[in-house]
Amino acid sequence: MISIDFSWFALLYVGAGMAIIFGFWFYYDIRDRRLYQEVRDRVTFHCIKCGKIYTDNREKNVSGCPQCGFENARLKF
Incomplete structure (x- = not known):
């Protein structure tokens, strides 16, 4: 079994969560620009x-x- 210190586990857990949040943010920002730019213009x-x-x-x-x-x-x- 892999042994990992708790501080490294917490860092990876928080980092993965933030990466997912920023990924969704980036995806929906690009999607919003593509879908609604014609309406904004x-x-x-x-x-x-x-x-x-x-x-x-x-x-x-x-x-x-x-x-x-x-x-x-x-x-x-």
Whole structure:
């Protein structure tokens, strides 16, 4: 049987637990970026003519309403 001192066992136990926690943290951070980056890159617009709220790409400062076609500026919060 392997003989190991208690302090080494405790160090390995805590180190393995922290490695698992950081591994999950890294995995879910990468997964979150991949899944939700498209949603984060959207900008909200509010049509002042018909009242519709819609989203479009982040690069655009002016976008046409999909319902009435009126050109609206992006919302600033």
